[in-house]
Amino acid sequence: MGKPKIYRNFTTVEFYDSYLGNSTEDIPFWLEVTKNDQEILDIGCGTGRVAIPLGIQGKTVYGIDNSMAMLQAFREKINNQYPQLKNQIHIHQQDMRSFHIDKKFHTMIIPDISFNHLATNQDVNDTLQSINQHLFPGGKLILEVINPIRVVTNQTKTIHKHVQTGKYFLTWTLGKYIHDKQIYETANYYQYCDAQGKPENDKITQVNIYYRFYYPQEMDYILEANGFRIINKYGGYDQSPFTGKEDLQIYIVRKNK
Ligand SMILES: C[S@@+](CC[C@H](N)C(=O)[O-])C[C@H]1O[C@@H](n2cnc3c(N)ncnc32)[C@H](O)[C@@H]1O
Incomplete structure (x- = not known):
């Protein structure tokens, strides 16, 4: 086999549902916190991992x-x-920093740390202002971000089965933390292989993803400064309180009236 050929494609969609986006542990949480709500805006909805169960x-x-x-x-x-959901699910290609939908909502969610993909303070403020414009006064926003104490390490090769094709693939991740920007940059690699992990060929796909980290007090301040009141801050999907030791900061906030 020659030198690996690396293909950079900046989107995980080919492998998303088979690896990064195959988690279900948070779904009961999203169903619980929206149980009394009829209409929901899912921001950064991806391939519908949360929207479909809703x-x-x-x-x-x-x-x-x-x-x-x-x-x-x-x-x-x-x-x-899920053809039965066609009339219930409405999909729009929009940037969360500047979205426009011709209606307002009582409930919005930002599942699976999509908010960590906003790189700058301007991106964060623009997103919260766009949300504000589409949320009724008193409306609810539920979002989660990484707690920066989460230990970030490179991930060694693991084998997974592709959910659509049944083919096996290897994946591994290399990352580095950019301290002044509070950004963790990752390069995620994917390579098809056999059931024993032997690469099928020398093609490797590279997907770059970055995560801006928010420290706990910083995140509280960002939400409050943008016109939101913190109702609950959880450390886990079981709705246990955030103590600072957990991997996630999960917020239920309401827009000020
Ligand atoms: C970690 S995935 C989460 C997807 C989905 N919410 C889930 O739970 O599986 C992050 C998603 O945020 C989207 N995203 C990142 N930046 C965005 C932006 N500025 N505007 C809208 N979507 C964005 C990505 O395309 C991706 O689908």
């Missing part, structure tokens, strides 16, 4: 994401696996 519960879900590839995969899932 739709199955009878909710009307509007999903926005700036990745055409992720939304295409979401649409295909609806068409092929």
Whole structure:
């Protein structure tokens, strides 16, 4: 085998549902915190991992994401696996920093640390202002961000099975923390292999993802300075209080009246 050929594609969609986006542990949380809400805006909805279970519960879900590839995969899932949800799920390609939808909401969610993909303070303020414009006074926003104490380490090669094709692939991650920007930059690699992990060929796909870290007091301040009142701050999907030792900071906030 020659030198590996690296293909950079900046979107995880080919492998998303088989690796980064295959978690279900948070789904009961999202169903619980929206149980009394009929219409929900899912910001950074990706391939519909959370929006689809909400739709199955009878909710009307509007999903926005700036990745055409992720939304295409979401649409295909609806068409092929959940055609009964076609009238309930509305998908829009929009950037969360400057979105426009011709309606307002009582409930918005930002699952799975999508808020960590906003790199600068300007991005953060623009996003919260766009949210503010589409949220009724007193409306609820539920979001989660990484707690920066989470130990970030490189991940060695592991084998996974592709959910759509059944093919095996290897994946591994290299990362570095940019201290002055509070940004953790990762390069995620994927390579098809056999069941024993022997690479199929020398093609490696590289996906770069960055995560801006928010320290706990900083995140509280950002939300309050943008017109939100913190109702609950959890450290886990079991709704246990945030103590600072957990991997996540999970917020339920309301827009000031
Ligand atoms: C970690 S994935 C989460 C996807 C989905 N919420 C889930 O729980 O599986 C992050 C998503 O945020 C989207 N995203 C990142 N930056 C965005 C932006 N500025 N505007 C809209 N979507 C964005 C990505 O395209 C991706 O689909």
